[in-house]
Amino acid sequence: MRLSTRLLSLLGGERSHDVEAVERLLAGAIDDATRRWPGVTADPEAYAAWIAARLPAGTEPVEAALAQLRLAELFLACACAGGSAPAIAAFDAEFIARDRRTSDDEKQLVRQKLFLAHGDTPPRIVRYGGRGELGRWVRTVAARVVIDGARPAREEPTDDDLLDALSVDPGHTPELAQLKQDARKIVQAALNGAIAGLPARDRMLLLQYHLDGVGVVELGRLYDVAPSTISRNLARIRGVLLAQVRRSLMSHHKLWGDELERLLEFAQSQLSVNGAIDRT
Known part of the structure; x- marks a missing residue:
């Protein structure tokens, strides 16, 4: 089954769309992701469901909504959430390991928050919505880790x-x-x-x-x-x-x-x- 078919079936067919345009966007995103992070793969069904859950709401055509998302970075995040070791290694190398603003201990905490579930709470990587740069989003997670480590224990502010x-x-x-x-x-x-x-x-x-x-x-x-x-x-x-x-x-x-x-x-x-x- 083509990715566009699976995605559109998950969306219920209520929004207008150009099937070929949707397919080009999804296929292009996977090509971009595999060029950027060689060896990283994600289950196509899981990726289609991942995108469907993060598609901006509205009445615009599906392909226009897809164009608002960072589809290649969502592919990497989806692979990481699925537990792919190559994906997690690639993610770590690009977004965590070389961050000079965090210590080694803080980096380890970031890894735990992003990739490990805590009880019924899923790993934080599932919160990435793809509307902004993945690197900037990771820096926000790291900032929370630094702040939490620098203050007395308290409930996280809301x-x-x-x-x-x-x-x-x-x-x-x-x-x-x-x-x-x-x-x-x-x-x-x-x-x-x-x-x-x-x-x-x-x-x-x-x-x-x-x-x-x-x-x-x-x-x-x-x-x-x-x-x-x-x-x-x-x-x-x-x-x-x-x-x-x-x-x-x-x-x-x-x-x-x-x-x-x-x-x-x-x-x-x-x-x-x-x-x-x-x-x-």
Whole structure:
């Protein structure tokens, strides 16, 4: 059975498609993968199912959605998830072993997280969705390992933790208590939507900086950029959050004019991620 036939059968035939274009994309991806990583193979049925599970949702033709994915890198990830020793060796050589930002012990932890299941939790390699570079995705996994090793044991922070930290202080002054409590509810709702709309990379950066306490110098090392770039990115994300809060207050709460500006001024003065979000 051709790969395109198997993939389209898994998708249920609900989306428009050009069978030959789909076949060319899949076959080309396998050719690219085998040239890039000689000796690496993956079960065709498993690869088709792997791609089907990661295909971007939408109404566009299947071949257009496939073009958004890094199909060759998904082939390697699929082979690794299947336990292929040549695939894991090739993956390790390109994305883990030569990373100068992690120690040998950290590299070993990255390998364990990526390729070993933990109880009912599958190996982390299955989380790679193919929408970004595989190397950059692996660096994010490695960054988590470095951060976890540099702080006391605690539950891994989540988006909910970030939302809790992005809070409006209800205050202790009696005359402001009710106002702040009301504002807290309104702004928290707006922040919830704003955080949900952030790209995963931006949410991760906020988590690392504000909740994990990793400084801009260390984050620059992890992401291989200058500390000033990290600072600019953090400022940009804060600005995005506040802009989204403004839009939410205007569209969902029908606030405008002086009323909107007073609430925004209050929100800006009180918003904090462990006291670190300031006016931007």
